[in-house]
Amino acid sequence: MAEKPLSDGLLRWYRSHARALPWRAPPGKKPPDPYRVWLSEIMLQQTTVAAAKPYFATFTERWPTVEALAATASEDIMAAWAGLGYYARARNLHACARAIVADHGGQFPSTETELRTLPGIGAYTGAAIAAIGFGEPATVVDANVERVIARLYAIETPLPGARPEIRKMAELLTPEDHAGDFAQAMMDLGATICSARAPDCTRCPLQNRCRAARTEDPGKFPFKAPKKTKPVRRGTAYWLERDEAVLLVRHPERGMLGGMRALPSHGWREPAADPVETPGDIDWIRYGTVRHVFTHFALELDVVGGHVLTDEAPEGEWWPIAMIEEAGLPTLFAKAVTLVAAYRENDP
DNA sequence: TAACCGTGGCG
């Protein structure tokens, strides 16, 4: 006798256990606004729900439509994205919004294939928007789905090598109807029950169909290739002030943190081994060191400060220190600002 | 293909 589709039980579980999220329609309901689906999916790339939520609220308040977003200056979008990380997402967000308006009449395309031609939309996001925003039977595979499927079938091939095998199983499991709810159900299951560190199989609606659940340690799936250790880099950031309480801020277009405002700095973008000397013609204050971990290296950034007397503007803009919060600095430099503020609090 | 690209939370 044929077994019932696994999706039946999962969808039933989802109808009573779906997380209520600002960008989401309740199970079984009409898909939400594709603009909101798209915006949420971009924000959620490699990002937790908790981190994305306040940004989603801010963006939808300031820019309720894709037309509004497309008409906005890039600088404003980048500043609003500050702190969320992976800043290429914000650059692509703007490019995608403009492409939707310029080439698609302001409407998101509904198919995975068309969506994937847009900036910032890859295999996962294209499928997610098609399924969740348009009800298309697209197969959505993210890290949650990978984990759930690796456990369902006790796949011992380590990631990323197991991806083709996992995708095949995901395609077989995806139902023709309610593919959007199915995808969100898989992700909710992965986020709340079949979690990475501590799966709670006793609460799982798929427990009786799961091979890993019958093993001693279901949490050991999926297997993963060993990670490389992160090198530590060192550099210096400069708090350069003029008498009018303004601070020199730069705006590099390329490289790390490209498109974001930044404090003048050097040394850390290259894998330099030695501490960097600071120029000797200014009476420097040493504020301390900021530590920050990026995706592929850790950073120790010495923060030094000095007064600039010249009227000549070095490369960059003079930003009022009282308004530094509005500069949209990425977290690395926001930490440096905090360090300087704390130093002055204690030693004014 | 593998390197590059942020950040915050959790065990």
Place this chain on the structure above:
DNA sequence: TCGCCAAGGTT
């Protein structure tokens, strides 16, 4: 304290 991890995409 520290490594792992998260609704990945681009080059």
